[in-house]
Amino acid sequence: MLRYTLKRIFQAAFTLLGITLLTFVLLELMPGDPVSVMVQRQDASPEVIESLRARYGLNRPLYERYISYLGGILRGDLGYSFYWESPVVEVIKPRIGPTLMLVLSSYLFALTVSIPLGVLAAANRNKLPDHLSRLISLVGISTPEFWVAILLVLVFSVQFNYLPASSLVYPWRSPEFYGYQSHLELYFQTARHLFLPLIALGTAQMATLMRVERSSTVETLQEEYVQLARVYGIPERRILRKHAFRPAQLPIITLAGMSLSGALGGSVVIEQIFQINGMGTLFLSAVQSLDYQLVMGITVILATMFVVGVVVTDLAYAYVDPRISYGEQS
Amino acid sequence: MATTQNLNQELSGDSSWRQVVRHVRNDTTAFFGMIVAVVTLSIAIFATIDANLAALTAGNLGDYTLANALPFLENPVRTPHPTELDPFLPPAFAEGGTWDHPLGTDSLGRDYFSRIVYGSRISIGVGIIATTGGMISGIAFGAVGGYYGGYVDDLLMRFMETLQSIPGLVLIIVFTMFVSGGNPDIRYAVVGMAIVSAPTFARIIRSRVLSVRELDYVEAARAAGVKDRNIIYRHILPNSFAPVLVYSTLHVSGTILAVATLSYLGYGAQPPTPDWGAMLNTAQGQIHSHPWLSLWPGLSIFFTITGLNLFGDGIQDALNPKIRD
Numbered sequence: 001m002l003r004y005t006l007k008r009i010f011q012a013a014f015t016l017l018g019i020t021l022l023t024f025v026l027l028e029l030m031p032g033d034p035v036s037v038m039v040q041r042q043d044a045s046p047e048v049i050e051s052l053r054a055r056y057g058l059n060r061p062l063y064e065r066y067i068s069y070l071g072g073i074l075r076g077d078l079g080y081s082f083y084w085e086s087p088v089v090e091v092i093k094p095r096i097g098p099t100l101m102l103v104l105s106s107y108l109f110a111l112t113v114s115i116p117l118g119v120l121a122a123a124n125r126n127k128l129p130d131h132l133s134r135l136i137s138l139v140g141i142s143t144p145e146f147w148v149a150i151l152l153v154l155v156f157s158v159q160f161n162y163l164p165a166s167s168l169v170y171p172w173r174s175p176e177f178y179g180y181q182s183h184l185e186l187y188f189q190t191a192r193h194l195f196l197p198l199i200a201l202g203t204a205q206m207a208t209l210m211r212v213e214r215s216s217t218v219e220t221l222q223e224e225y226v227q228l229a230r231v232y233g234i235p236e237r238r239i240l241r242k243h244a245f246r247p248a249q250l251p252i253i254t255l256a257g258m259s260l261s262g263a264l265g266g267s268v269v270i271e272q273i274f275q276i277n278g279m280g281t282l283f284l285s286a287v288q289s290l291d292y293q294l295v296m297g298i299t300v301i302l303a304t305m306f307v308v309g310v311v312v313t314d315l316a317y318a319y320v321d322p323r324i325s326y327g328e329q330s
Numbered sequence: 331m332a333t334t335q336n337l338n339q340e341l342s343g344d345s346s347w348r349q350v351v352r353h354v355r356n357d358t359t360a361f362f363g364m365i366v367a368v369v370t371l372s373i374a375i376f377a378t379i380d381a382n383l384a385a386l387t388a389g390n391l392g393d394y395t396l397a398n399a400l401p402f403l404e405n406p407v408r409t410p411h412p413t414e415l416d417p418f419l420p421p422a423f424a425e426g427g428t429w430d431h432p433l434g435t436d437s438l439g440r441d442y443f444s445r446i447v448y449g450s451r452i453s454i455g456v457g458i459i460a461t462t463g464g465m466i467s468g469i470a471f472g473a474v475g476g477y478y479g480g481y482v483d484d485l486l487m488r489f490m491e492t493l494q495s496i497p498g499l500v501l502i503i504v505f506t507m508f509v510s511g512g513n514p515d516i517r518y519a520v521v522g523m524a525i526v527s528a529p530t531f532a533r534i535i536r537s538r539v540l541s542v543r544e545l546d547y548v549e550a551a552r553a554a555g556v557k558d559r560n561i562i563y564r565h566i567l568p569n570s571f572a573p574v575l576v577y578s579t580l581h582v583s584g585t586i587l588a589v590a591t592l593s594y595l596g597y598g599a600q601p602p603t604p605d606w607g608a609m610l611n612t613a614q615g616q617i618h619s620h621p622w623l624s625l626w627p628g629l630s631i632f633f634t635i636t637g638l639n640l641f642g643d644g645i646q647d648a649l650n651p652k653i654r655d
Contacts, residue, residue, distance in 0.1 A: 018492030026508055142635040144587050144607075146594050147628035150614060154621055265497030269591055273614075283500065284595065287507045299504055303495045310495075 004318055012311045019303045020073055023296040024066050027079075030292045078300060079293030083286065088297035092279065096301070098168055099278035102270065103263050105194055106202035107256065114206045115252070118213025122248075123240055125218060133210060140207025145266045149200035149273045156196060166275040169193045197274045201266050205259055212251050220248040250321055257313030261306050353648030360644020366637025374451040418620055433626050436609075437616065442623065445604035446630050452605045453634060456520055457586040461578050463524030464585075468531025469574065473562050475532070476539030487536070490529035498526040498588065503597050516605070519589050519598040526588075527581060534577055538570035545569075576649050580642035583635045590631050606631050 053059050060068075072078070078088040121133035157165035168190070169178055175186040220226065221244050229239050268280035275281070279298055286294040354360045419435040420427040421442075427434060433442040471490065475483040493501065502522030506514045509521075542548065543566060551561050592598035593607030601608050606627035613623035 014488060015491050015495050018488055019495060022492060022496075026504070029508060138636060138639065139632075142583070142639055143632050144590055144594075144628070144635075146591060147610065147624075147631065150610065150617065150624050150628065154617060154624065158618055158621065261494070261497045265499035268497075268499055268503075269595060272595065283503075287503055287597075288512075290507065290512055292507075295504060295507065299496055299500060302497055302500055306497065307495050 001318065001322075005315055008311050008314050012307050015307055016304060017070075019300060019307075020070055021066070023300055024069050027069075027292060027296055028062070073300065078297035081286070081291050081294040081297075083289045083291040083294065088294050091294060092282065092297055092301060095277060095279045095282045097170065097172070097278075098276050099264075099267055099271070099280060101168070101170070102194070102197055102201060102276065102278060103260075103267050106198045106205065106263060109198055109202040110205035110209050111252075111256070113202075114209035114213055115249075118210045119217050119240065119245065119248075121210075121214045122217030122221060123236070130214075133214060137207040137210045137214075140203045141211075143203065145200055145204055146269045146273060148203050149196070149270055152196045152200055153273075163196050164193050165196065167193065168197070168274075168276050197270050197276065200273070201263065201270045204266065205263060208259060209252060209255060212255050213248070216251045217244065217248040220244045223247075250317065253313050253317045253320065257310040260309040264302050264306060350645060350648040354641070354644045357644050357647065359640050360647070363637045363640025363642075363644060366633060367641045370450055370634050370637060371454060373447055374454040421622055424622070434620075434622055436612070436623055437620075442626060445609060446606070446626055448604040449606040449609065449627065449630060450634070452516070452599060452603065453586045453590065453631070456516065456523075456589045457582040457638075460520045460523035460585045460589065461527065461582050463521070464527025464581070465531050465574060465578050467524065468528040468533075469535050469567070471528065472532035472535035473539050473567060473570070476536035477543055477558070477562055477566060479540075483536075486532070490532050493525070494529045498523075499591060501526055502588075502592060503595070506597050514597040514600070516589075516593070516599040516603065519592045523585055523588055523592075527585065530581075531574060531577070535567075535570055535574050538573060539566055542566050542569050572649065576642075576646050579645050580639065583638035583642065586638070587631070587635055 050059075076089055078092070080086075081088050081091050084091045117129075117133045117136070121130040124130050152163075153165045156163040169186065169192075171187055171190045173186075175181065175183055178186065178189065180186050180189060221240075223244075226239055226244055229243055230236075234243075267278065268283055270276070271278045271280035272284055279302065283295065283298045283302075286298065354364055418437065419431050419439075421434045422429045422432045424434075431441050431443065433446060436442055436445070471486050475486040496504075502519060502525075505522040505525065506518040510518050548561060548565055551565055556564075589598050590605070590607035590610075593605045594611045596608075596611060599605030599608045601612060609627040610624060613620070613627065617624050
């Protein structure tokens with residue numbers, strides 16, 4: 001297990017190294033270096049430009065600059081945002097919370113809906129619940145996230161005027177900040193504001209997870225040990241609960257890690273629609289203002305989140321299913 | 331029973347494609363999907379290629395109606411041009427709508443139905459082109475990596491992993507920003523989408539190549555002194571291709587979805603191009619006053635994707651025993 005853990009972490013570190021290399025190359029390719037951007041409006045003599053370039057290390061060879069770029073990232077320095085006129089890390093930091101809140105809550109929604117429905121469908125194969133769940137997952141997979149969001153706004157905000165269609169309420173702030181009476185009201189308002197975005201973001205995940213949950217449970221129910229349990233006369237419900245349920249969850253773990261990429265990408269769209277001040281809206285505005293360093297900073301952070309998520313789920317998988325790490329050792 | 335069936339098919343000399351067709355026809359949902367896919371595809375192909383396309387996309391288009399979009403539909407009724415004061419017309423079944431503009435008109439008085447029809451052309455075209463691009467580059471990387479193995483393979487696969495660890499949407503937007511320098515366009519979105527799709531194709535073909543390259547006939551070719559390039563082209567690729575093709579049918583729908591999202595965000599097709607995603611972007615600003623406009627492009631995307639997904643699933647089911655061997 002330890003060996004497997006170390007191996008996965010090493011692989012992840014390698015991937016992250018690749019990402020920094022990619023962002024570094026892209027930054028190098030960008031039209032004009034930071035100094036030329038800085039002196040754009042002022043009449044700077046060539047000597048001044050040269051000394052500025054030397055000061056920022058822009059005249060050093062490429063590999064040296066990459067190493068110092070990498071060192072900067074490891075120290076938590078992702079560059080300088082020219083648009084916000086402050087370090088990239090400082091700009092990103094307050095935006096991480098909202099994005100994580102949105103992504104994680106949409107995961108929670110996707111899992112709590114998809115697992116019971118998937119199991120129900122598998123237990124009633126080719127009967128009404130199965131057809132129904134297939135229909136739901138088909139609709140979920142085929143509908144673009146942003147259109148789900150638009151429809152939700154249309155129904156719940158425009159038509160019924162009940163749920164708010166923009167911005168979030170953050171539970172970690174004090175109730176007074178929003179003018180609420182108590183923490184209870186704060187949490188209630190958080191849920192109310194989060195509801196539409198999380199459904200919009202979670203629907204696609206839910207649909208995919210439900211499909212996998214169904215097929216995985218169907219497969220498990222055909223395993224030999226399950227058939228043996230049936231021969232022993234153990235009731236079907238008990239088989240499902242005691243013997244089939246847990247092994248059937250294994251593919252879900254992996255899928256949950258892999259689909260983090262889609263969820264993070266989707267949060268860009270959902271945040272934009274619901275005007276949530278997360279990393280997604282920051283990313284889009286940075287692209288709009290051609291703030292290259294900020295864009296690259298966000299890219300690195302998002303990729304890191306994904307890689308960490310995948311490693312965590314892989315390790316969880318190996319923990320639940322020891323065959324994985326044993327297989328690696330032999 | 332399945333074995334006898336297979337045996338029978340083998341005896342009667344059924345080609346695998348005929349099996350696929352038969353399977354799809356017997357599978358109701360897959361058949362439905364095929365119908366939807368074929369209808370969308372023919373709409374995309376047969377919508378009139380018209381000198382008025384420029385007018386359709388940009389200008390005031392009150393008299394550009396159903397009949398112009400789909401020439402095989404006769405529609406002799408002409409209604410007065412929507413006035414400049416209120417260009418919006420509701421859909422035909424709502425109060426005040428006419429069958430001349432079945433889905434109503436948008437903020438510039440353009441016939442929404444025509445735009446939806448032309449949107450299918452863009453979506454389908456983009457889906458096919460981007461998928462093909464991703465497939466070709468993925469096959470190149472995967473086949474080379476899988477055939478040579480060793481550090482070439484390691485390096486290529488790590489590169490693919492790196493690409494995959496950045497959310498696809500983010501990667502495409504970053505690519506568009508760097509390449510276009512702030513002037514996004516549907517072409518950049520298509521190329522970006524191809525780049526993002528490449529790793530998955532590379533993985534699929536690589537795993538196939540890894541097993542095919544060990545086969546006797548490949549070794550025989552190598553022993554006969556055939557060049558590596560020819561071995562890959564002539565012997566390995568044709569025998570590794572089936573799973574890639576199956577995946578690509580499913581991938582087209584994902585591509586359409588992704589590019590619609592990009593257009594919606596403003597990083598794909600630009601208005602006035604009649605793209606479904608871009609239309610939704612425009613329509614969202616009018617969601618309170620004219621909610622219909624947000625409905626049609628979304629429904630079009632939904633039906634297209636549903637059809638393609640069902641069809642792709644059907645093909646995958648039909649070919650599955652072949653993939654597993």
